[in-house]
Amino acid sequence: MIVHDLSVKTKNHSYDIQIGSGLHKQLVQSLRELGITQQQKLMLISDSHVGPLYAGRIQDQLCTAGYEVGTCFVPAGEASKSILQYERVVGACLKFGLDRKSVILALGGGVVGDLAGFVAASFMRGIPFIQLPTTLLAHDSAVGGKVGINHAMGKNLIGAFHQPLRVIFDVDTLSTLPLRQLRSGFAELIKEALIWDVSFVGWLENHQNALLGRDPSLLCEAIYRGCRIKATIVEQDEKENGIRAILNYGHTIGHAIEACAGYKHYTHGECVAIGMVSAVYLGQWVLKTPPAVIDKTIRLIESFGLPTQFSLPCSDDELINLIKHDKKSTSGRLSFILPKQLGHVEMVEHVQEALIVQALQVIRGG
Numbered sequence: 001m002i003v004h005d006l007s008v009k010t011k012n013h014s015y016d017i018q019i020g021s022g023l024h025k026q027l028v029q030s031l032r033e034l035g036i037t038q039q040q041k042l043m044l045i046s047d048s049h050v051g052p053l054y055a056g057r058i059q060d061q062l063c064t065a066g067y068e069v070g071t072c073f074v075p076a077g078e079a080s081k082s083i084l085q086y087e088r089v090v091g092a093c094l095k096f097g098l099d100r101k102s103v104i105l106a107l108g109g110g111v112v113g114d115l116a117g118f119v120a121a122s123f124m125r126g127i128p129f130i131q132l133p134t135t136l137l138a139h140d141s142a143v144g145g146k147v148g149i150n151h152a153m154g155k156n157l158i159g160a161f162h163q164p165l166r167v168i169f170d171v172d173t174l175s176t177l178p179l180r181q182l183r184s185g186f187a188e189l190i191k192e193a194l195i196w197d198v199s200f201v202g203w204l205e206n207h208q209n210a211l212l213g214r215d216p217s218l219l220c221e222a223i224y225r226g227c228r229i230k231a232t233i234v235e236q237d238e239k240e241n242g243i244r245a246i247l248n249y250g251h252t253i254g255h256a257i258e259a260c261a262g263y264k265h266y267t268h269g270e271c272v273a274i275g276m277v278s279a280v281y282l283g284q285w286v287l288k289t290p291p292a293v294i295d296k297t298i299r300l301i302e303s304f305g306l307p308t309q310f311s312l313p314c315s316d317d318e319l320i321n322l323i324k325h326d327k328k329s330t331s332g333r334l335s336f337i338l339p340k341q342l343g344h345v346e347m348v349e350h351v352q353e354a355l356i357v358q359a360l361q362v363i364r365g366g
């Protein structure tokens, strides 16, 4: 049952985001709607946690309908957004005989979506793919077409813009998502609220208990509101030439912490949460953001059980070096998305290193 149906329309692409219960059972119908025939081979890419839970039923259903479906599972975790796993997955696609008409199905969280999406973007110079997100956080990663993998020198440094044919979010999968990963997904929802929609900030504050208790209709609504904000921004600026950069709120320092931790210890969402805390302090120093915005941001993040500080043996220099590889930084200038008020952020193109070091002090835990 589709509870919410949204569309994303960029200059060259238009696709639906379906959010609801039991959607994996209707995949054959979805493929038909998209004009995908049994002559087109399908490759279901997933990870070692999600694959065993959900891929079998999907594969059986598609095979019964006459589709040829290969599968490829990568080890669960951020480490799989790597050149090594990319090569492995491409190898599996070649061995299965995928060609330019074939379609990739990305079943999993943001790691699978980003990796499988990048395989789709580059395999034989690009084939179509469908996003089947299974984490709360993937309401963000599945929409908008940013796909890619990490490099030792930083997050998502190798990638492409490649929009999916459709995003099909079967919320039933969230019942098996570990609580830490559920909390992690709220970091991106909090981000979307803080950059765009002050009423969504209030809504998240009011429903925090029920959301963490996985109330199905509230989770659907949260996913819908998050996707709607993301879609609205992507429609205006598909390839991040301007406004789309605000979706990077909390990510400049967040990505540096993730990379410094070797993509272990902290989830992406946790790093975004910590990154938003550093950004709100920078906002106070650079944009004179009112102190009430700091309090509200920190309280909201904490109320979803997310961290506001990190503890790692990473020096300021290491973190600053990573920040210098952030894709928003150009000509050595360190750019940040900073809050001006609740629901509104601005791009600041030249933040002084000394202030960044000061912000790192605030978010260093004992």
Ligand SMILES: NC(=O)c1ccc[n+]([C@@H]2O[C@H](COP(=O)([O-])OP(=O)(O)OC[C@H]3O[C@@H](n4cnc5c(N)ncnc54)[C@H](O)[C@@H]3O)[C@@H](O)[C@H]2O)c1
Pocket (backbone or CB within 6 Å): 047, 048, 049, 050, 053, 076, 077, 078, 081, 108, 109, 110, 111, 112, 114, 134, 135, 136, 137, 138, 140, 141, 142, 143, 144, 145, 146, 147, 156, 173, 174, 175, 176, 177, 178, 181, 184, 188, 267, 268, 269
């Ligand atoms: N492309 C984008 O626009 C975009 C946006 C946001 C985040 N991202 C990327 O997304 C990644 C993080 O995604 P994530 O938080 O979904 O992490 P993830 O994909 O690693 O999933 C988190 C964990 O939950 C497990 N899991 C997933 N779904 C499950 C389910 N239904 N039941 C049980 N276990 C399940 C996974 O196996 C993994 O262990 C990062 O690499 C980040 O950079 C990309």
Ligand SMILES: O=C(O)C(=O)C[C@@H](O)[C@H](O)[C@H](O)COP(=O)(O)O
Pocket (backbone or CB within 6 Å): 140, 144, 146, 155, 156, 188, 240, 244, 245, 247, 248, 251, 327
């Ligand atoms: O879609 C976007 O644009 C975002 O910035 C969304 C982020 O949540 C996401 O983590 C994205 O992958 C970060 O992009 P990057 O360009 O900084 O790698």
Ligand SMILES: [Zn+2]
Pocket (backbone or CB within 6 Å): 140, 188, 251, 268, 272
């Ligand atoms: Zn993110």
